[in-house]
Amino acid sequence: MYKVKVLIKRRQSILDPQGKAAEQGAKLLGYNNIKEVRIDKQVEFVIDVLDEQAAEIEAKEFCSKLLSNPIMEDFEFSLVKINGN
Amino acid sequence: MYKVKVLIKRRQSILDPQGKAAEQGAKLLGYNNIKEVRIDKQVEFVIDVLDEQAAEIEAKEFCSKLLSNPIMEDFEFSLVKINGN
Numbered sequence: 056m057y058k059v060k061v062l063i064k065r066r067q068s069i070l071d072p073q074g075k076a077a078e079q080g081a082k083l084l085g086y087n088n089i090k091e092v093r094i095d096k097q098v099e100f101v102i103d104v105l106d107e108q109a110a111e112i113e114a115k116e117f118c119s120k121l122l123s124n125p126i127m128e129d130f131e132f133s134l135v136k137i138n139g140n
Numbered sequence: 141m142y143k144v145k146v147l148i149k150r151r152q153s154i155l156d157p158q159g160k161a162a163e164q165g166a167k168l169l170g171y172n173n174i175k176e177v178r179i180d181k182q183v184e185f186v187i188d189v190l191d192e193q194a195a196e197i198e199a200k201e202f203c204s205k206l207l208s209n210p211i212m213e214d215f216e217f218s219l220v221k222i223n224g225n
Contacts, residue, residue, distance in 0.1 A: 092185040100177040121165050
């Protein structure tokens with residue numbers, strides 16, 4: 056069994072409207088020093104397989120086919136063995 | 141100037157519908173070993189102040205008033221000095 060942690064980020068060149076909205080909200084609240092806000096996704100899940108390579112392949116496919124948008128996002132992930140399996 | 145990295149997570153006891161949807165999507169694609177999917181937010185921003193304590197206070201207020209929902213989310217953040225200021 057493996058615990059997988061994925062970070063999915065929009066490419067730097069692509070506008071992040073959610074981040075922009077948060078930045079404008081900060082300005083409205085009087086926080087004028089806050090800049091360059093980017094909001095990304097962090098996904099955690101468990102893969103219930105014994106073989107590390109199989110887990111890695113499944114995690115990678117799940118990230119690229121379902122979690123991330125390959126047109127404008129990049130992802131990186133790490134696997135950690137859990138439960139002694 | 142400080143670079144701030146925030147991780148905003150729903151409390152474990154609160155259902156994460158986005159994660160559940162991704163998990164069901166995985167099953168539909170044939171990835172039956174993927175479980176306990178949780179999708180959280182990672183926010184990065186820059187605070188343009190010199191004083192570390194002031195930066196920390198501003199970051200904390202920004203997180204609690206705007207970025208996170210105090211009813212069902214927890215956040216943690218870290219500050220790193222950048223640009224030699």
